[in-house]
Amino acid sequence: MPRTSINGKVNLAVDLGDPFLNHVVDGFFKIGAVAVGKVAVEETYHVVARGSVSKKNFEHSLKKMCKEGAYWGAVAGLYVGMEYGVERVRGTRDWKNAMVGGALTGALVSAVGNNNRDKIVLDAITGGAVATAAEFISYLT
Amino acid sequence: MPRTSINGKVNLAVDLGDPFLNHVVDGFFKIGAVAVGKVAVEETYHVVARGSVSKKNFEHSLKKMCKEGAYWGAVAGLYVGMEYGVERVRGTRDWKNAMVGGALTGALVSAVGNNNRDKIVLDAITGGAVATAAEFISYLT
Numbered sequence: 001m002p003r004t005s006i007n008g009k010v011n012l013a014v015d016l017g018d019p020f021l022n023h024v025v026d027g028f029f030k031i032g033a034v035a036v037g038k039v040a041v042e043e044t045y046h047v048v049a050r051g052s053v054s055k056k057n058f059e060h061s062l063k064k065m066c067k068e069g070a071y072w073g074a075v076a077g078l079y080v081g082m083e084y085g086v087e088r089v090r091g092t093r094d095w096k097n098a099m100v101g102g103a104l105t106g107a108l109v110s111a112v113g114n115n116n117r118d119k120i121v122l123d124a125i126t127g128g129a130v131a132t133a134a135e136f137i138s139y140l141t
Numbered sequence: 142m143p144r145t146s147i148n149g150k151v152n153l154a155v156d157l158g159d160p161f162l163n164h165v166v167d168g169f170f171k172i173g174a175v176a177v178g179k180v181a182v183e184e185t186y187h188v189v190a191r192g193s194v195s196k197k198n199f200e201h202s203l204k205k206m207c208k209e210g211a212y213w214g215a216v217a218g219l220y221v222g223m224e225y226g227v228e229r230v231r232g233t234r235d236w237k238n239a240m241v242g243g244a245l246t247g248a249l250v251s252a253v254g255n256n257n258r259d260k261i262v263l264d265a266i267t268g269g270a271v272a273t274a275a276e277f278i279s280y281l282t
Contacts, residue, residue: 027281031278034273038269042263045266076274079278118190133172135279137171
């Protein structure tokens with residue numbers, strides 16, 4: 001059952017009765033929360049740098065938090081689902097799952113945003129490389 | 142001792158006698174190799190899409206592999222070193238190390254490339270968020 005815990009204080013548990021879906025939902029909420037936090041810190045910095053806060057800016061910040069949170073969450077959920085799917089198909093756990101999952105995610109995210117075939121392939125390659133790099137770094141640290 | 146192994150076939154072991162330096166060097170070579178592979182696949186796709194390969198293009202590809210490999214490697218080495226340093230200072234291992242390490246890396250990489258103070262802070266925030274997200278995903282998968 002996915003338990004999304006931010007700093008051990010806020011807990012959210014969703015059980016959809018299927019490990020695949022649970023993984024995806026967990027990825028969505030965890031990484032979405034990271035993106036929301038990122039935008040919150042960014043906007044706070046803008047306010048500090050500007051020295052003033054208006055209602056309009058606040059509404060803009062809130063909207064940006066929702067948008068970026070949903071976007072990062074969707075990409076992360078897609079990636080986690082892809083990696084899980086690749087693992088099930090291949091039957092093993094190694095960095096190649098991350099590479100294939102990252103490439104599929106990159107291709108899908110790119111295909112949603114644009115219709116240029118070359119760009120989709122290049123985004124798939126970049127997605128695979130970034131996921132592989134992140135996987136290697138998680139072994140290192 | 143860092144052992145950089147790509148697909149279990151190529152092995153490279155460098156020992157600098159210090160765990161901190163070993164981590165950094167290992168990060169540099171592993172992620173550098175991923176970036177070199179990424180550019181190689183990208184350029185192969187360009188060749189296939191174009192249907193021809195010339196000496197000039199080949200030289201360009203080789204240069205791009207070296208450049209991107211060194212860049213990704215340097216960023217990864219910096220990040221791994223930062224996270225290791227933060228772990229030593231804090232004395233614990235959790236996602237906050239990734240966040241602080243990512244933020245420091247983002248700030249440094251940004252500071253090397255430009256002089257805009259705002260941009261450096263925002264890059265630090267993004268670096269921290271990306272590192273935190275990658276850390277969460279490595280727990281999930």
